[in-house]
Amino acid sequence: MGGGEMAVRQRLDAALAAHAWVCEHLLDVQQLVTDAFRQPGGPAAAPAQEARGLLHRLGCLSLALDRLVDDLDGVEEPTGAGAQALARLLADPCQVRFTAATGEPVTVEAMSVQEILAAAREHVARIRRIVDAYGRDRLTVRAQRLRSSVERLRRLAAEAADEGLGDGTDPVAALAVDALLDRLGAAEAAGRGQWWRGDVQPERDDGSLGAAVDRAVERTDTARRRLRRGCHAELAGRLEAYRQKAADEGRAEHPQVERAYREALAALRPxxxxxxxxxxxxxxYQRAVNGGTR
Structure with a gap:
């Protein structure tokens, strides 16, 4: 592989990695905002509006990368003319369309992949700061975040087990959050989102409990992302193994096999x-490979 092809490959890998990061964190902060601002009136109105505005812009950034990946997927062969087409796509800036639900005109900005990624990281960080600031000293908000994070992890783990993916262990058990959830239940039962325990002052322990919840949410979300990435990698590995089998047996270009491959590849997009x-x-795709005709 020449220096030019190596550079194109590196830029392609960077673009795909940026796309995966933005997609993954967009899903995370969407859930974060939903959990934090279930009742957006009153004191929540201003932070909810700001967070949702940032979330909308993050979605626009994500769509720009979606379009780029669609264009990259449309390049049939990464050699010769295909390599030149890839190089052009990766060199040209993305046209990011920022829309607004308020009737304001659409604005279009030309941004490189790295500029999109940097802007996305900033938006994610700002959304998290807004939610954290609103949720600070509001234990019920943080409790909802933890329960939601645990439930999402449980659902993903159940799906993985049903599909024979992962190592079969319970990721929630490894986090040891049950005791913390019990403490939260006791705090909520006290009536004001505070946990009373003997000689511990409620406001002091409320701060300690809130910090413990924040750490547990981060650990739970990290575990879910790790499981999701692991399952994705496992499925991608299976797909490529059967792709190689199809090629070895001369069936890779059979229309039915190729169609099934494209559908599986699309399902694995971040x-x-x-x-x-x-x-x-x-x-x-596995069935198509095993049952295909020469």
């Missing part, structure tokens, strides 16, 4: 990845 759907698409 912006479209749903574990069960992707697993079924990979299995469909």
């Amino acid at each position: 912006d479209a990845f749903a574990l069960t759907d992707a697993s079924r698409a990979v299995r469909a």
Whole structure:
């Protein structure tokens, strides 16, 4: 591989990694904002509006990368003319369309992949700061975040187990959050989101409990992202293994096999990845390879 091809490959990998990061964190902060601002009136109105505005802009950044990946996927061969097309796509800035639900005109900004990624990181960080500031000293908000994070992890783990993915262990058990959830239940039962325990002052322990909840949310979300990435990698590995088998047996270009491969590849895209759907698409490709005709 020449220096030019190596540079194109590096830029392609960077673009795909940026796309995956933005898609993953967009889902995270969407859930974060939903959990924090379930009742957006009163004191929540201003932070909810600001957080949702940033979330909307983050979605616009994500869509720009979606379009770029669509264009990259449309390049049939990464050699010769295909390599030149890839190089042009990766060199040209993305046209990011920032829309608004308030009737304001659409604005379009030309941004490189790295500029999009930097802006996305900033938006994610700002959304988290807004939610944290609103949720500070509001234990019920933080409790909802933890319960939501645990439930999302449990659902993903159940899907992985159903599809035979992962190592079969319970990721929630490893986090040891049950005792913390019990403490939260006791705090809420006290009536004001404070946890009373003997000689411990409520406001002091409320701060300690809130910090423990924040740490647990971060650990839970990290575990879910790790499980999701692991399942994605496992499915991608299976797909490529069967792709190689199809090539070895001379069936890779059979229309039915090729169609099933494209469908599985699309299901594994970060912006479209749903574990069960992707697993079924990979299995469909496996069946096409095993049952295909020469």
